[in-house]
Amino acid sequence: MHEHASPRQAIETMIRGNDLPGLLRHAESIHGHLCPFLALGVKAGRHAMAYLDQENTGMEEVVAIVECNNCFTDGIQVITGCTFGNNGLIYQDLGKTAVTVARRVDGAAVRLVVHPDFREHMFSRYPAAGPLFEKVVVQHQGTPEDLHRFHHLWEGVARRELEEVPLEEQFLIETLTIRLPSYARILATEICARCGEGVMESRIRIQAGQKVCLACAGEEYFQLTGQGIGCSREV
Ligand SMILES: [Zn+2]
Ligand SMILES: [Zn+2]
Structure with missing residues (x-):
């Protein structure tokens, strides 16, 4: 070594x-x-x-x-x-x-x-x-x-x-x-059927039988801003 x-x-x-x-x-x-x-x-x-x-x-x-x-x-x-x-x-x-x-x-x-x-x-x-x-x-x-x-x-x-x-x-x-949280997980990447972008599998939703990202699905996701953590949604 x-x-x-x-x-x-x-x-x-x-x-x-x-x-x-x-x-x-x-x-x-x-x-x-x-x-x-x-x-x-x-x-x-x-x-x-x-x-x-x-x-x-x-x-x-x-x-x-x-x-x-x-x-x-x-x-x-x-x-x-x-x-x-x-x-x-x-x-x-x-x-x-x-x-x-x-x-x-x-x-x-x-x-x-x-x-x-x-x-x-x-x-x-x-x-x-x-x-x-x-x-x-x-x-x-x-x-x-x-x-x-x-x-x-x-x-x-x-x-x-x-x-x-x-x-x-x-x-x-x-x-x-203290008890520490687990190590970060390594997850597979899926492709969103609508925008074609790669997405971590835990952030994929199924809509009409298709795998889509949260943004395309119109679902809420967490966002950290100067205001702290809040929910956000693509409009
Ligand atoms: Zn998408
Ligand atoms: Zn400063």
């Missing part, structure tokens, strides 16, 4: 070396911007991976269960290597900035949930950030200068939350053992 460097080697090395700025840089490249909740995701992911001491090659060695789809989740995906595409990421639509990261071999896990007072404490550490956040992000009423100022300030907040504020002040942390 020959040695084959994992493409995640750089990230795994940064996890072991607790190189938070380096890890944040990786996370920014998929998130597109730098913000405090991305920094929190990076920090939580780093803590969990160091605790579990399990390399992840995207073969479900590690599973991350997130309870929200916000900036935090992108930090988790990059650092833990548990993604939507490799089935290592499980999404629970609970609306909490929280994650449980588990090692499949024995179910050892750690859950981190952002402290209920976190927002209040964060804004009190950076008094200029609160009003600007309200104006620019919540009310969408910032001028271009406000927006520019906000981005600078917000990046500064993210870096300080990453490197200067202790993890224990930001998160409630517990270790536990």
Whole structure:
């Protein structure tokens, strides 16, 4: 057997070396911007991976269960290597900035949930950030200068939350053992009789004796959007 460097080697090395700025840089490249909740995701992911001491090659060695789809989740995906595409990421639509990261071999896990007072404490550490956040992000009423100022300030907040504020002040942390869901199933592909596209067999419906996809069948299917998981239907 020959040695084959994992493409995640750089990230795994940064996890072991607790190189938070380096890890944040990786996370920014998929998130597109730098913000405090991305920094929190990076920090939580780093803590969990160091605790579990399990390399992840995207073969479900590690599973991350997130309870929200916000900036935090992108930090988790990059650092833990548990993604939507490799089935290592499980999404629970609970609306909490929280994650449980588990090692499949024995179910050892750690859950981190952002402290209920976190927002209040964060804004009190950076008094200029609160009003600007309200104006620019919540009310969408910032001028271009406000927006520019906000981005600078917000990046500064993210870096300080990453490197200067202790993890224990930001998160409630517990270790536990969980039962993991089964490995992702590999299913056959069928061809929809109407649109001719390939479809996973579990998503095929029979209509008038024909195999059709949910979209062609006009049936409801689940959709994850910024609103969370909901039902949708082709119109
Ligand atoms: Zn963000
Ligand atoms: Zn179809």
